[in-house]
Amino acid sequence: MSELKPIFNALWRSKTGALLLIVQIAVTLAIVSNAAFIIHDRVSFLNQDTGLKAEDLFRFNLYTFGKNVDIAKQQEIDETLLRAIPGVADAVVINQVPLSGSGDSTNFHLKPTPQQSRGARAAFFMADENLLNTLDVKLEDGRNFEAADVVYSQGFDKTANVLLATRSYVNELFPDGDGLGQTIYLGDNPFKIIGIIAPMKGPWLDDEQADNVALIPQVMAAPFKRVLIRTEPGRRGEVMQQVEKVLLASESERVVSRITGVDKLLLEQTSQDRLMKNMLLVLITVLLLVTALGICGLALFNVGRRTRQIGTRRALGAKKSDIVRYFLLENTLVSLIGIVLGVGLALAMSDVLMRHYSLPRLDNWFILYSLAGIYVMGVLAVYWPAQRATLISPSIATRSV
């Protein structure tokens, strides 16, 4: 360590360049560690398990304009037709589509209104008894709903009185874990929890309660409906091409639109997150490059500025390795100071981000990774200039006056 003292003193006596570099390293560390953390956060968000095989699911809108069409009856016919298309695993008319970014949610309570009781919000999907199979979500506990449970209505004139829900939702209402078989209320309409389904996401990934999902056996007849279809793996494309023809052949006074894969909807929903992730990646890369250039540039500048003293040092007995060592140690010193400041700056920045953008607290590992990365990058960046310095001949000492 005593070796660092004269290097530090020399640095201190001509400090402008070094100070700028220290600031640059500190800022880079602060931004890179926070950005890397946000990227990591976004990547795990984007790669999370939705519980659904989005690549086998697609949806479309069905709008009936014919005034004389018996919509409720036609829905039954449609489902039968769709399920008969080769390659279709199952199909349902549904109120909203999972992972689509658009959905319905509501609060169920432990007691009917007007009594006050614990409530919790859930996204809900309404369809007939084929819903669970269409989603291809496992039943973990209890029973699935049957044809007899399904309520056909025009609106909310009557409601189903059973439902399935994810365990995380049921446990939010019944923290003791004994929710199966209990009755919860939407307003004063009772719903018995008859089954617990495997984890799945609702319509929104970016939702505090994205895991709270309820499935309700109810079909409302309405001119505008959504249809969700699951195909056998690899056959979605061919099925998507057929649905319009099949449906219009049965009843032509309607429009089929927005035939879209659920995976595509998911991508649309997360486009902001992917954009942010990519922009932060570019930012990190640019910052690291600029800092590497800064380190390399200052070292090159110093090699030029110190040509004579390097030659003199060689004349006084320095080996080439001593010269490389000098530059590496000098860079270490600058990096260390920059890193110490940068750690403080990173924490402060994380604090601001936490307060203003409700981001989670910066994981210290990311600071550690980033500073290790920046240090290694600095060593690499200084190595070439240092190597050039070793080419300076000791005879410079006598040849330049």
Next chain:
Amino acid sequence: MLSMTNISKVYRSEMVQTNALRDFNFQVNEGEFIAVTGPSGSGKTTFLNIAGMLETYTGGTYQLDGIDVGRLSDNGRAELRNQKIGFIFQGFNLIPDLNLYENVEVPLRYRGIKAAERKRRIERCLEQVGLGARAKHVPAQLSGGQQQRVAIARALAGEPRFLLADEPTGNLDSLMARQVMELLENINKDGATIIMVTHDPELARRAQRNIQVVDGQICDFKLYQGGLEKQRAGAEV
């Protein structure tokens, strides 16, 4: 202790080839004080650089204390230089970002001398050149003569057996030049062998032996027995 046989040095650039030294034969004995004179461009610095292993030579053999310098690696030369040779340059070549203490310390660090011993030597050598009180100053705060004395202290701190000086007084006025010369004479008396390149005939005359380099060869060879006494007595040369 130093022996050069048929040393030659050729500088090649794209256009020209310069024979800086040709069939250069030279012996130096332990304890000598040799002054090297000669016209500009004659090869004095080249000779000194080869003697100090700052440059390699093109042909011939050079032995230092029985070691064949031509067989040494770059590292080997650096080590030998560090252990046996002290340099004094015309341009002083102090490191501007280091204070006097740290400047004198440079060669000692390369030799791996322990901190306590370094401190002892640095203080002694700065004292010896009369700058003990200014250890914390940086070179820019000193006059040229003072800077050269620091450079001498730096050369002395390594306790070299061999001191090479290329126009050590070239940038100094005559008063300072004489101070530096006296310092060198004292160092020589303490046992170090000195080779000094100079343009100043008066200083050259104070050395024990003068050689003249002309056109890359030694052309004139004079030996002054007890040169110092003769000069003080005003003797003719």
